[in-house]
Amino acid sequence: MPSLIDNHGRPINYVRLAITDRCNLRCTYCMPEQGIDFGPRSTLLQYEEMLRLMRILADMGINKVRITGGEPFVRRDVMDLFQGLAAIDGITKIALTTNGTLTQTHLPALWDLGVRQINLSLDTLDRSRFFQITRRDEFDTVWATFMAMLEQQFEVKINVVLLQGQNDMDIIPFVKLTQDLPVSVRFIEEMPFNGGDAAQGKLYWDWKRIESVIQSEFPQINKIPDPPYSTALNYSIPDFAGSVGIIPAYSRTFCGTCNRLRVTPQGLLKTCLYDQGVFNIRDLMRAGATDAEIQTALLEAIGSRAKDGYEAENRRLSGFPARESMTTIGG
Ligand code: SAM
Ligand code: SF4
Numbered sequence: 411m412p413s414l415i416d417n418h419g420r421p422i423n424y425v426r427l428a429i430t431d432r433c434n435l436r437c438t439y440c441m442p443e444q445g446i447d448f449g450p451r452s453t454l455l456q457y458e459e460m461l462r463l464m465r466i467l468a469d470m471g472i473n474k475v476r477i478t479g480g481e482p483f484v485r486r487d488v489m490d491l492f493q494g495l496a497a498i499d500g501i502t503k504i505a506l507t508t509n510g511t512l513t514q515t516h517l518p519a520l521w522d523l524g525v526r527q528i529n530l531s532l533d534t535l536d537r538s539r540f541f542q543i544t545r546r547d548e549f550d551t552v553w554a555t556f557m558a559m560l561e562q563q564f565e566v567k568i569n570v571v572l573l574q575g576q577n578d579m580d581i582i583p584f585v586k587l588t589q590d591l592p593v594s595v596r597f598i599e600e601m602p603f604n605g606g607d608a609a610q611g612k613l614y615w616d617w618k619r620i621e622s623v624i625q626s627e628f629p630q631i632n633k634i635p636d637p638p639y640s641t642a643l644n645y646s647i648p649d650f651a652g653s654v655g656i657i658p659a660y661s662r663t664f665c666g667t668c669n670r671l672r673v674t675p676q677g678l679l680k681t682c683l684y685d686q687g688v689f690n691i692r693d694l695m696r697a698g699a700t701d702a703e704i705q706t707a708l709l710e711a712i713g714s715r716a717k718d719g720y721e722a723e724n725r726r727l728s729g730f731p732a733r734e735s736m737t738t739i740g741g
Contacts, residue, residue, distance in 0.1 A: 537550070568595045641659070679691055
């Protein structure tokens with residue numbers, strides 16, 4: 411298998427495919443109440459186009475794909491896509507990021523297709539705070555889905571975006587959850603991609619503040635080595651079944667080992683979370699490009715990646731903060 415290396419010497423082996431920008435929740439940090447300007451469905455990459463792209467990328471050395479969105483399970487027949495991905499030679503890991511509202515019935519089939527890693531977004535352990543943050547009353551469903559995931563032995567990571575005054579009181583309860591449950595809880599710095607004016611003010615819950623709150627309650631916590639390409643700072647607490655992570659998504663301390671590409675639901679390739687997209691794969695495919703031509707375009711993009719999220723931000727012609735929503739970026 412060839413390995414893909416970018417212009418800064420970083421191996422690239424991972425693609426995050428956002429398969430829809432639609433979602434049945436309205437998390438305040440992600441989308442306005444009324445949603446965003448969802449384009450017509452014809453603008454979305456079709457499953458066949460995604461599978462073609464993944465075959466091309468697998469030939470180039472990509473071995474891991476994460477399905478995200480929007481909420482993957484609001485897109486029709488999404489299990490067909492998982493089936494197609496599982497059949498691609500070279501793709502050895504298929505992961506999922508989901509809000510857990512429509513996921514539970516699909517868990518057995520996902521397991522059978524070899525999916526093992528699931529990131530579940532759950533920002534609070536409290537039902538009314540869940541409603542305030544997501545604008546929907548789905549806490550009980552998501553909790554039941556979480557339990558079902560653990561029962562089925564998935565490797566579950568809970569993603570918690572920290573919002574001042576809205577769920578900071580959940581930090582310690584979330585850490586305590588890892589005492590008995592084999593789950594990794596990851597606290598994420600809020601990023602300015604909420605589909606609105608993106609003016610979130612100064613980031614209050616940066617990784618250092620999160621770390622110090624956890625350390626003051628759990629002085630026995632240990633910083634453990636981060637696995638290769640991890641975006642999280644990883645910690646363990648002696649005798650706890652699970653683990654804790656902090657993702658400096660806004661501070662961007664992880665760029666030096668970034669191994670991933672992102673594809674938006676409309677087929678835009680992003681080589682950095684903070685760029686505005688490099689080229690549109692859908693347009694190239696629909697204009698009749700051959701696999702070799704698509705490979706050439708991908709190689710060119712990988713050969714001119716920004717060194718880090720700050721350089722990508724500075725290269726944006728459309729300015730920053732952006733009016734983008736994480737629902738099109740995929741997290
Ligand atoms: N709907 C699925 C979910 O919520 O898990 C997948 C898509 S969601 C956009 C992917 C991840 O991005 C979630 O974990 C979510 O919490 C995170 N996210 C969304 N907006 C964010 C923001 N402004 N800052 C940091 N993380 C964000
Ligand atoms: Fe939907 Fe996920 Fe965005 Fe929440 S974070 S609105 S669940 S896409």
